[in-house]
Amino acid sequence: MLAPICLFTYNRLGETKQTVKALQNNFLAKESDLFIFSDGPKNEAASNKVNVVREYLKTIKGFKSITIFKSQTNKGLANSIISGVTQIIKQYGKVIVLEDDLITTPNFLDFMNHALEFYENDEKIKSISGYSTKILQKCRNIDIHFQRRAHSWGWASWKSRWDINVFRNKNLKLDNDKLREFRITCGDDIDNMLISSINGKIDSWYVWWVYDHFIKNKFTVYPIYSKIKNIGFSDESTHCQGISVFEIELDTFSKRNFNFTPLVQNPKLEKQFLNYYKMSYKLFYRLKLLNSLKGIKMVVKEIQFRIFKIK
Structure with a gap:
């Protein structure tokens, strides 16, 4: 059985249309169940845009089934994802997750479903990512690489790896050594992100997902060629405002069968991947x-x- 797709939307009609159109063009779209979670408006000013998006959602076709959940209140992206993923993953045992600003390649659903099947019984793998930064050093006939840091731009996981309590651990106490290890393992920005979440300065489900990978020594499977392009760096974005420093090499081959391998760590690829999160790289890019x-x-x-x- 193919994994159900969770799509989280808010008030961006243009980006939502592009996201859905690309998803409809996936080879496995007509065989996939789509669950759309539409968050409620933050205020009266946002109501019209949210309603416009919801009118569009009612016109979507091209999937095995389409179910729309409309929140009467504004949950925020973090709570929407935590509750929505929990609901669907409990019922189906696995899930593919997208937000409303992610353009997928036609073979995105193939990659995600095949990876979910291949790594289902490998307890070292906690999640699958459809997105990847540009990988310069590629291995012949290998379609994936492994990283300790998870990603939130088009991902998938299983019920056995998803624990809602991970996101409720706001009283976590971390010593400097553990924070330093977290930073070295998962990127220069991640420790401050976790501290900000603990202190209530940001509302992030993602940093806790990354921390759970780290603390349990789990890995994410990434494609060598990205199956995702983020178009969400706009004025109306909730979390992706500013300049994106991530370079990608988008999959243009449309292959539907992939060469997956058991977990093998590659220090050179890990270093290359984490370079995108270094402050020096971000400054040089600007x-x-x-x-x-x-x-x-x-x-x-x-x-x-x-x-x-x-x-």
Whole structure:
């Protein structure tokens, strides 16, 4: 049985349409059950946009079945994902998760479903990612790589690996050595993200998902060629505002059979992957943008938002 798909939407009609259209073009779309979770508006001003998106959701076709859950209140992305994934994964035992700003390649569902089947009994694998940063050092005939850090842009997991209590551990006490190990293992930005979540400064389900991988020494399976492109870095984004420093190599081959292997760690690939999260890389990336007028505008816009909250 194919894994059900959870799609989480809010108020971005344009991005939602692009996300759904790409998903409809997947080879396995017509054989897949789609569950859409539409979050409620934060305020009166957001109501119209949310309603417009919901009117569009009612017109969607092209899947085995479509079920829409409309929240009367604004849960926020974190609570929407935690509750929605918990609901569906309990019923079906596995799930594929998308947000409303992710363009999938036609073979995305093939990759995710085949990986879920291949690694189902490998307890070292906690999740599957459809997204990947650009991998420069590729191994011949190998379609995947393994990382300790999970990703949230198009992912999948199983009921046996999903524990809702992971996201309720806000009283977690961490010593400096454990935080340092977390940072070294999962990226330069991740320890401060966890601290901010513990202190209530950010509302993130993702950092707790990453921490659960880390503390239990679990891995995520990534494709060598990304099956996802994020189009969500816009003014109306809830969590992806600013400049995306992630470079990807999108899958254009549309192959439907993949060469999966048992877990093998590759320190060189792990280092290359984590480089995208280094502050030095993020700074260098922005400095390179200053070589073009378009890049300068992007940097100025980001500064206006991050410092002055101007969209």
